[in-house]
Amino acid sequence: MHLLIKESMNAELINEVREAFIGHFEADPILIFSPGRINIIGEHTDYNDGFVFPAAIDKGIVAGIYRSNSVSCKAIALDLKSTFEFELNKLSPCEEGSWKNYLLGVVAEIQQRKKLIGNFNIVLKSNVPNGAGMSSSAALENSIVFGLNELFKLKMSKEEMIFISQKAEHNYVGVKCGIMDQYASMFGIKDHALLLDCRTIKSKPYKIDFKNYQLLLINTNVKHSLNDSEYNDRRSACEQVASLLKVKALRDVTISDLKTIKSKVTPLDYQKALYVIQENQRTIKAVEAIEKDDLETLGALIFQSHEGLSKQYKVSCEELDFLVEEAKKNNHVIGARMMGGGFGGCTINLIDNKEVENFIEHVSVNYLNKFGLKCSIYPIALSEGVHILN
Numbered sequence: 288m289h290l291l292i293k294e295s296m297n298a299e300l301i302n303e304v305r306e307a308f309i310g311h312f313e314a315d316p317i318l319i320f321s322p323g324r325i326n327i328i329g330e331h332t333d334y335n336d337g338f339v340f341p342a343a344i345d346k347g348i349v350a351g352i353y354r355s356n357s358v359s360c361k362a363i364a365l366d367l368k369s370t371f372e373f374e375l376n377k378l379s380p381c382e383e384g385s386w387k388n389y390l391l392g393v394v395a396e397i398q399q400r401k402k403l404i405g406n407f408n409i410v411l412k413s414n415v416p417n418g419a420g421m422s423s424s425a426a427l428e429n430s431i432v433f434g435l436n437e438l439f440k441l442k443m444s445k446e447e448m449i450f451i452s453q454k455a456e457h458n459y460v461g462v463k464c465g466i467m468d469q470y471a472s473m474f475g476i477k478d479h480a481l482l483l484d485c486r487t488i489k490s491k492p493y494k495i496d497f498k499n500y501q502l503l504l505i506n507t508n509v510k511h512s513l514n515d516s517e518y519n520d521r522r523s524a525c526e527q528v529a530s531l532l533k534v535k536a537l538r539d540v541t542i543s544d545l546k547t548i549k550s551k552v553t554p555l556d557y558q559k560a561l562y563v564i565q566e567n568q569r570t571i572k573a574v575e576a577i578e579k580d581d582l583e584t585l586g587a588l589i590f591q592s593h594e595g596l597s598k599q600y601k602v603s604c605e606e607l608d609f610l611v612e613e614a615k616k617n618n619h620v621i622g623a624r625m626m627g628g629g630f631g632g633c634t635i636n637l638i639d640n641k642e643v644e645n646f647i648e649h650v651s652v653n654y655l656n657k658f659g660l661k662c663s664i665y666p667i668a669l670s671e672g673v674h675i676l677n
């Protein structure tokens with residue numbers, strides 16, 4: 288039932304983009320679907336060369352793209368009702384926080400690699416909520432790089448494309464993100480999550496049998512400011528600890544190694560580094576639990592992950608903590624945690640199918656009473672990565 292509704296939602300999205308493109312540019316575009324992602328466990332470990340366990344989902348961005356005969360390029364973001372014209376030889380970042388920077392960043396990174404592209408038009412529409420921790424950014428970047436690769440026959444591999452997406456975010460958006468989001472969105476496999484080693488950029492797919500459980504996302508519908516600078520601060524704190532330990536990344540150390548420099552770092556940074564080491568271990572343990580079909584252990588690790596993100600890594604917020612506490616009070620939710628960069632966005636919950644309706648009702652009322660704000664609920668399915676639709 289849910290799946291049917293969602294498939295038709297994506298079909299609507301595809302039609303809207305196609306019709307808008309034909310309406311504006313009188314050409315039939317190449318259509319791309321680029322999904323958002325969830326992450327089951329392994330948060331803030333990717334830029335520490337560690338392990339993550341994400342999956343592409345059935346929500347994403349549809350991009351329609353085709354050559355332009357005009358002297359400039361035109362991009363239309365249908366959700367934002369925003370149109371933007373730019374020239375390929377005059378690229379620089381525009382105002383902070385604008386969606387245009389993702390586009391300009393991807394185009395600039397492609398050109399930097401001496402790949403030849405011509406003028407193009409692009410129409411975009413998304414059903415991944417922004418700032419929900421479901422990686423609408425990576426979905427956007429990947430849709431553009433994939434579309435341009437196809438349109439101008441650039442012959443880039445998927446791996447090259449995700450690094451372009453990541454660099455666009457570093458250099459044009461200003462977030463020094465890891466590679467998890469772009470990877471999951473590009474390489475996702477239906478019904479699978481990917482155990483990704485962020486050092487080797489190799490992953491192992493796991494088909495997960497959730498039995499009588501399912502994954503449910505609850506969006507706090509808050510996105511606290513400072514989000515991006517806090518993210519970059521966490522990354523540089525980790526890099527500093529790694530350099531004190533004379534290793535490339537925190538991935539390379541154990542808790543005993545970390546203890547040897549305890550007196551040289553602030554207690555706050557010590558806890559952050561400790562969190563990263565522990566989260567890496569949890570990610571491996573989570574995959575072992577899945578191999579044994581042991582969803583209870585997986586759930587317990589997910590709860591522990593939240594505890595670490597909130598108390599040690601300090602990237603949670605009141606609203607996320609509240610939703611996880613609500614989940615803990617319900618015996619049928621066997622794991623819950625914040626997902627993504629933090630400071631707002633979604634929690635991911637592993638919940639008994641039978642309890643879904645009841646839990647949604649309960650949490651929605653309590654959240655509204657506590658914060659005067661509605662939360663949103665999204666059931667999701669693990670889906671295929673970026674692909675062409677026509």
Ligand code: GLA
Nearest residue numbers: 330331464465466467627628
């Ligand atoms: C954001 C980043 C990712 C990753 C997560 C936290 O989504 O884009 O690279 O670091 O936060 O796990």
